[in-house]
Amino acid sequence: MNIVVCVKQVPDTAADRKLRASDSTLDRASVDGLINELDEYAIEEGLRIAEAQREAGAEAEVTVLSMGPDKAAESIRKALSMGADKAVHLLDDGLAGSDALSTSYALAQVLGQTGFDLVICGSESTDARMGVLPAMLAERLGVPQVSLASKVDIDGQMIRIRRVSDEGYHEVEASLPAVVSVVEKINEPRYPSFKGIMAAKKKPVQTLTLADAGIDPAAVGLAGAGTEVVDFTRRPPRQAGVIVKDEGDGGVKAADFLAAQKFI
Amino acid sequence: MAEVLVLAEHADGEVKKVTGELITLARRFGEPAVVWTGPDAERGQARCAEFGAAKIYVDADPGFDRHVVAPTAALLAQLVRAGSPALVLIAGTAEGKEIAARLAVKVDSGLITDAVDLTADAEGNPVAEQSIFGGSTVVHSRVKRGTPIVAVRPHSVTPEPAPGAAELSPVSLAGEADGATITGRVVAERGERPDLTEASIVVSGGRGTGSPEGFGIIEQLADALGAAVGASRAVTDAGWYPHQFQVGQTGKTVSPQLYMAIGISGAIQHRAGMQTSKTIVAVNKDPEAPIFELADFGVVGDLFKVVPQLLDEIARRKQL
Numbered sequence: 001m002n003i004v005v006c007v008k009q010v011p012d013t014a015a016d017r018k019l020r021a022s023d024s025t026l027d028r029a030s031v032d033g034l035i036n037e038l039d040e041y042a043i044e045e046g047l048r049i050a051e052a053q054r055e056a057g058a059e060a061e062v063t064v065l066s067m068g069p070d071k072a073a074e075s076i077r078k079a080l081s082m083g084a085d086k087a088v089h090l091l092d093d094g095l096a097g098s099d100a101l102s103t104s105y106a107l108a109q110v111l112g113q114t115g116f117d118l119v120i121c122g123s124e125s126t127d128a129r130m131g132v133l134p135a136m137l138a139e140r141l142g143v144p145q146v147s148l149a150s151k152v153d154i155d156g157q158m159i160r161i162r163r164v165s166d167e168g169y170h171e172v173e174a175s176l177p178a179v180v181s182v183v184e185k186i187n188e189p190r191y192p193s194f195k196g197i198m199a200a201k202k203k204p205v206q207t208l209t210l211a212d213a214g215i216d217p218a219a220v221g222l223a224g225a226g227t228e229v230v231d232f233t234r235r236p237p238r239q240a241g242v243i244v245k246d247e248g249d250g251g252v253k254a255a256d257f258l259a260a261q262k263f264i
Numbered sequence: 265m266a267e268v269l270v271l272a273e274h275a276d277g278e279v280k281k282v283t284g285e286l287i288t289l290a291r292r293f294g295e296p297a298v299v300w301t302g303p304d305a306e307r308g309q310a311r312c313a314e315f316g317a318a319k320i321y322v323d324a325d326p327g328f329d330r331h332v333v334a335p336t337a338a339l340l341a342q343l344v345r346a347g348s349p350a351l352v353l354i355a356g357t358a359e360g361k362e363i364a365a366r367l368a369v370k371v372d373s374g375l376i377t378d379a380v381d382l383t384a385d386a387e388g389n390p391v392a393e394q395s396i397f398g399g400s401t402v403v404h405s406r407v408k409r410g411t412p413i414v415a416v417r418p419h420s421v422t423p424e425p426a427p428g429a430a431e432l433s434p435v436s437l438a439g440e441a442d443g444a445t446i447t448g449r450v451v452a453e454r455g456e457r458p459d460l461t462e463a464s465i466v467v468s469g470g471r472g473t474g475s476p477e478g479f480g481i482i483e484q485l486a487d488a489l490g491a492a493v494g495a496s497r498a499v500t501d502a503g504w505y506p507h508q509f510q511v512g513q514t515g516k517t518v519s520p521q522l523y524m525a526i527g528i529s530g531a532i533q534h535r536a537g538m539q540t541s542k543t544i545v546a547v548n549k550d551p552e553a554p555i556f557e558l559a560d561f562g563v564v565g566d567l568f569k570v571v572p573q574l575l576d577e578i579a580r581r582k583q584l
Binding site: 013014016017018019024037038099100101104123126128129130131132133134135136138139140144145146147148150160162163164165166167168169170171172173174178183184185225226227228229230231232233234235240241242243244245246248249250251252253254255257258259261263264 | 332333334337357358359361362363364365366368369370372373374375376377378385391395396397398399400401402403404405406407408409410442443444445446447448449450451452459460461465489500507508513514521522532533536543544545547551556557558559560561562563564565566569570571572573574575576577578581582
């Protein structure tokens with residue numbers, strides 16, 4: 001089974017993230033990058049599915065696919081140290097500023113080359129938080145979208161998931177190949193072992209340019225984006241509220257506040 | 265006047281509140297035309313008319329409920345190609361954003377998600393406001409290619425009544441629905457409480473509740489206020505409360521009129537999911553907890569002393 005896990009490097013959410021004044025894109029250079037947290041769950045799920053396939057006597061391989069600048073190589077290396085077999089790094093200056101539409105186009109082009117039985121993504125990234133890429137990939141690849149999964153079962157050529165919903169979950173099934181997105185409840189991602197870290201250094205990472213992947217340069221990057229930023233402002237810190245210490249009347253004071261705001 | 269398509273969110277003929285919000289927004293840019301997938305449009309008609317919908321495109325095929333988002337996106341694409349609307353508005357829920365995503369690919373149009381407001385620029389085209397990076401930055405953006413598709417966060421605008429005919433106009437999706445099939449629906453217990461993402465008041469509990477039993481006080485406070493219950497990641501990770509109630513970066517994003525954070529320190533993980541709430545009240549025993557930086561009103565104290573007293577006060581004032 002050919003499993004491809006999409007991984008995005010994002011700025012550390014604990015850092016002070018900013019848009020650049022020059023082109024209104026996220027300043028990725030000035031802050032530490034790490035694997036988008038939900039993508040770690042995607043990697044873990046890919047590894048578990050591959051392990052189960054191998055135990056059942058089938059062949060399975062996990063490929064990490066990442067689009068991003070040079071720095072993204074750190075995140076690719078981490079995914080390999082968790083246990084993925086190889087990686088593809090789509091790396092080209094022409095990709096800078098791509099929106100979700102063009103990112104999904106670029107990734108779909110690469111997936112056309114690698115082939116796949118299963119594409120696994122985190123359900124959203126912590127930087128843009130759009131949560132649209134898995135659905136866009138399924139649409140572009142023309143395969144079923146089995147997204148927002150809190151549980152995945154593979155049974156021959158069928159995939160069954162629990163799709164989280166507002167009220168609970170839906171049971172969803174589809175035939176492979178398919179695009180899966182996972183939520184964080186699905187598993188507990190493993191930490192890379194020392195052995196895994198050493199082994200990752202020898203694992204193959206293929207670097208592709210736009211031309212290598214057959215990507216139209218006009219359809220990606222800032223110019224190829226379907227949206228543009230008009231302006232942005234840093235929000236002034238929220239006006240400090242009233243903070244009281246409970247002197248035995250904290251509940252009454254809270255009730256006074258709620259009553260004054262017409263909530264009770 | 266050009267049409268603005270609004271995808272209705274509904275269950276059992278009940279129109280969700282967000283749909284009224286979207287129709288209200290749609291009126292700024294053209295004539296609102298609701299798109300209704302599945303049966304029961306007749307039951308939702310009056311509600312759509314109340315907010316000024318001129319028309320409701322109805323595909324009553326019950327099959328929409330049996331597939332994951334793909335047919336809904338296909339129907340919208342069909343309507344966009346046929347009618348060249350000025351704008352398409354979709355609720356910014358996890359599923360709404362997936363529908364918007366597929367639609368954007370199908371009609372090759374720019375997509376904006378998580379908008380909290382929409383205004384018109386000098387040419388009358390929509391400009392969306394978003395709150396990003398955990399609320400630290402406000403961005404205005406617009407679509408520069410194709411038909412603007414915008415997923416709007418629930419609770420971002422107040423639904424305002426306006427007269428509308430809400431005339432039913434049958435349509436049908438060309439081609440077979442395909443893709444992933446929904447074979448079952450499991451509803452988690454939540455009693456009579458409102459939906460977390462729809463509720464105008466959310467009461468959330470964190471690590472400070474200490475245990476599943478301790479978390480019970482959060483449910484009591486929520487019920488006293490007619491609120492939905494939320495939980496921090498610490499609580500859902502520990503298994504004290506079901507995962508679907510998690511508010512935060514990897515859980516639900518909520519933006520209610522009132523958000524009460526009880527025993528929640530307010531790590532970035534949590535703040536990202538509730539930062540745009542209109543009014544925030546916090547109770548925490550640690551005066552240094554970052555949640556107090558966001559709070560309009562905060563009590564530094566033991567939640568097991570403050571909340572019972574608050575419950576008594578709410579009960580007492582209800583009787584007055």
